[in-house]
Amino acid sequence: MKRPLPLLGLALVAAAATACSSPSDQSATPASPTAAATGSYAMSEVAQHASDSSCWTAIDGSVYDVTSWIGQHPGGEDRIRGLCGKDGTSAFTGQHSGDTTPQQRLSGFKIGTLSG
Numbered sequence: 001m002k003r004p005l006p007l008l009g010l011a012l013v014a015a016a017a018t019a020c021s022s023p024s025d026q027s028a029t030p031a032s033p034t035a036a037a038t039g040s041y042a043m044s045e046v047a048q049h050a051s052d053s054s055c056w057t058a059i060d061g062s063v064y065d066v067t068s069w070i071g072q073h074p075g076g077e078d079r080i081r082g083l084c085g086k087d088g089t090s091a092f093t094g095q096h097s098g099d100t101t102p103q104q105r106l107s108g109f110k111i112g113t114l115s116g
């Protein structure tokens, strides 16, 4: 019996086209916090992010979204929770002043600067 080769060919072309179509997933949200570190936020806005589901802190005039860091901090979750919605300058520098690794980590969470 003869196989319906033309039909099979069509199916393959259709499958290839589907596989190659690029997803139009160009979301408005930047891929990383550093890419968006251009915002300007008042302390009152930082204060609205004082929970585990959204934790912002201001340190040395910059604003950081450290939500994802809560569960990763080697010094414990509660130390980061204590910064949420607040100016964490004294807590951070009191513990980590001059430490390269925490400073580098912190810079990756920057979303902008403190205004006002």
Ligand code: HEM
Pocket: 066, 069, 073, 074, 075, 076, 079, 080, 083, 091, 092, 095, 096, 101, 102, 103, 105, 106
């Ligand atoms: C967003 C702010 C913070 C960041 C990015 C951060 C980052 C880090 C990093 C990267 C380490 C590991 C250091 C290393 O292995 O060399 C660390 C350890 C530690 N952090 Fe933080 N930290 C922050 C806030 C704080 C605060 C506010 C406190 C205390 C009030 C604190 C207390 C500690 C302690 C006690 C350790 C040592 C844990 C250990 O290895 O025994 N951290 N932190």
